[in-house]
Amino acid sequence: MSSSLSKAGSLSKAGAAQTPAGATSPWWRGGLIYQIYPRSYQDSNGDGVGDLAGIRQRLDYVAALGVDAIWISPFFTSPMKDFGYDVSDYRGIDPLFGTMEDFDALLARAHELGLKVMIDLVLSHTSDQHPWFAQSRTSRDNAKSDWYVWADPKPDGSPPNNWLSIFGGSAWQWDSRRLQYYLHNFLASQPDLNFHCPQVQDALLDVARFWLDKGVDGFRLDTINFYFHDKQLRDNPALPHDQRNASIAPMVNPYNHQDHLYSKTQPENLAFLERLRALTDSYDDRACLGEVGDAQRGLEIMAAYTQGDRRMHMCYAFEFLENRPLTADYVSQVFARLEAVAGDAWPCWAFSNHDVPRFISRWGLSAQAARCLPVLMICLRGTACLYQGEELGLPEAEVPFERLQDPYGIEFWPEFKGRDGCRTPMPWQSDAPQAGFSALREGADTWLPIDPRHTSLAADRQDADPSALLQHYRHLAALRRVYPALAQGSQEAMQAQGPILTFERRLGDQRLFCAFNLSPQAASARLPAGTWRAVASDLGGQTAPDTPNLALDGWHFFIAISED
Ligand code: BGC
Ligand code: MG
Numbered sequence: 001m002s003s004s005l006s007k008a009g010s011l012s013k014a015g016a017a018q019t020p021a022g023a024t025s026p027w028w029r030g031g032l033i034y035q036i037y038p039r040s041y042q043d044s045n046g047d048g049v050g051d052l053a054g055i056r057q058r059l060d061y062v063a064a065l066g067v068d069a070i071w072i073s074p075f076f077t078s079p080m081k082d083f084g085y086d087v088s089d090y091r092g093i094d095p096l097f098g099t100m101e102d103f104d105a106l107l108a109r110a111h112e113l114g115l116k117v118m119i120d121l122v123l124s125h126t127s128d129q130h131p132w133f134a135q136s137r138t139s140r141d142n143a144k145s146d147w148y149v150w151a152d153p154k155p156d157g158s159p160p161n162n163w164l165s166i167f168g169g170s171a172w173q174w175d176s177r178r179l180q181y182y183l184h185n186f187l188a189s190q191p192d193l194n195f196h197c198p199q200v201q202d203a204l205l206d207v208a209r210f211w212l213d214k215g216v217d218g219f220r221l222d223t224i225n226f227y228f229h230d231k232q233l234r235d236n237p238a239l240p241h242d243q244r245n246a247s248i249a250p251m252v253n254p255y256n257h258q259d260h261l262y263s264k265t266q267p268e269n270l271a272f273l274e275r276l277r278a279l280t281d282s283y284d285d286r287a288c289l290g291e292v293g294d295a296q297r298g299l300e301i302m303a304a305y306t307q308g309d310r311r312m313h314m315c316y317a318f319e320f321l322e323n324r325p326l327t328a329d330y331v332s333q334v335f336a337r338l339e340a341v342a343g344d345a346w347p348c349w350a351f352s353n354h355d356v357p358r359f360i361s362r363w364g365l366s367a368q369a370a371r372c373l374p375v376l377m378i379c380l381r382g383t384a385c386l387y388q389g390e391e392l393g394l395p396e397a398e399v400p401f402e403r404l405q406d407p408y409g410i411e412f413w414p415e416f417k418g419r420d421g422c423r424t425p426m427p428w429q430s431d432a433p434q435a436g437f438s439a440l441r442e443g444a445d446t447w448l449p450i451d452p453r454h455t456s457l458a459a460d461r462q463d464a465d466p467s468a469l470l471q472h473y474r475h476l477a478a479l480r481r482v483y484p485a486l487a488q489g490s491q492e493a494m495q496a497q498g499p500i501l502t503f504e505r506r507l508g509d510q511r512l513f514c515a516f517n518l519s520p521q522a523a524s525a526r527l528p529a530g531t532w533r534a535v536a537s538d539l540g541g542q543t544a545p546d547t548p549n550l551a552l553d554g555w556h557f558f559i560a561i562s563e564d
Pocket of ligand 2: 043044045046047048049050051096
């Protein structure tokens with residue numbers, strides 16, 4: 001979808017994007033990615049669980065949103081203890097999701113529609129049902145005995161060190177056959193692969209090659225800083241109370257009590273990421289998006305993993321996935337820190353995903369705020385990632401304890417309700433059974449309940465309503481094509497002027513000024529000297545003031561292009 005800027009400063013669907021000379025850039029850089037959680041997108045066979053054929057049926061909708069790419073959460077063979085993030089065959093499609101033919105058809109259709117397809121590789125760990133683990137646990141001297149992280153108990157029988165699992169308890173699980181512990185950063189049924197073993201690296205690169213040969217355009221790489229652990233298995237130090245934060249795990253989780261110096265983010269990882277990048281670069285136009293999870297050093301790790309062009313193309317950050325709201329101060333601090341550690345780091349920002357409460361509920365947003373913040377995401381330097389249902393303004397779903405599926409939520413309930421509330425089925429048709437997500441077979445039920453509040457927000461209703469949030473998102477996606485400075489330009493002069501965040505984006509001759517009032521109160525900010533023409537009025541952008549003093553109502557914004 002291309003758009004052009006009309007005289008009135010609005011985006012219309014006709015006409016070609018204005019691309020300043022030198023703006024050609026790979027699709028992923030400044031692109032817009034749409035995350036699909038396959039269990040909950042569209043069910044095609046009435047079993048109550050979304051599947052690949054269902055996703056394919058909905059690709060026209062996705063393409064009409066104007067995004068560049070989709071990232072599909074795991075659909076590989078899995079016992080589904082962590083809903084696909086526990087893989088038992090990296091080259092197989094789980095029957096729940098369909099067949100390899102279904103995947104091929106999905107990929108082909110996406111490509112016809114001009115959508116890139118990123119798949120979610122979970123390389124740090126496998127399922128305990130993976131044949132590699134089945135073999136590894138048989139003895140201390142089989143051919144795969146060191147493919148996982150095995151360690152002897154301490155003399156008193158307790159685990160080898162103090163490392164904790166994110167999902168609760170020790171990161172070590174006893175195995176009575178080997179009389180050893182094995183490491184798991186997540187569930188005990190997700191044993192951690194030993195990346196220090198060269199054969200493990202080779203086997204995982206073969207998995208990546210298999211999918212690249214199939215024609216996928218890139219990978220979302222799960223937990224990339226968890227690949228390596230400290231070979232000496234040193235204890236993690238305790239983290240002082242005032243340095244704990246809930247950016248990757250809720251505060252009620254003792255995982256936050258440690259500084260994870262040794263259980264993850266080891267220096268050896270850089271060389272592996274370089275191998276993975278070299279492989280990816282031997283194919284045309286592919287991209288790696290690495291998820292970095294660290295509550296203390298996330299941005300620094302992102303910088304190390306994305307600087308130059310030998311490691312990840314981009315890293316997925318947790319900074320804007322937190323409970324803490326996006327204030328002007330906070331956003332400017334995040335970018336100042338990123339700039340200080342590596343100006344050329346390439347972030348990928350998301351406000352919602354399948355692991356955190358949907359942002360409208362998380363931040364308690366008003367309807368106006370819910371329109372303002374996604375415009376901000378589009379204007380910030382980096383790739384942007386939307387999560388299914390975000391474009392419909394879905395609030396976090398209420399899921400009663402009896403219907404919980406997520407083991408993380410079951411473990412920490414009720415202080416932390418887990419991740420089911422953001423994983424409920426997509427509402428497609430307000431008047432259809434199961435909101436159009438599934439034509440259920442006799443006796444079947446949707447795997448998670450559909451929140452009744454979601455039904456009135458269904459896609460069909462919003463499609464028919466020009467003022468709906470869905471239409472706002474469609475315009476949003478066009479903004480980066482009309483103004484390539486937003487996609488690929490430099491970001492300068494970011495500052496918090498009270499509650500208003502101001503910054504500029506520049507590419508070639510294109511210079512844009514952006515101001516966002518990230519508070520419910522009216523406030524004002526200084527407009528830089530020069531002649532400015534307001535743009536993005538279709539999105540609710542404010543018109544240009546006559547004075548250098550820019551007054552913005554609560555949760556309003558102003559975007560302007562320099563005419564000098
Ligand atoms: C994924 C989670 C998953 C975990 C373990 C994450 O970061 O996004 O959904 O539970 O990795 O694979
Ligand atoms: Mg199904």
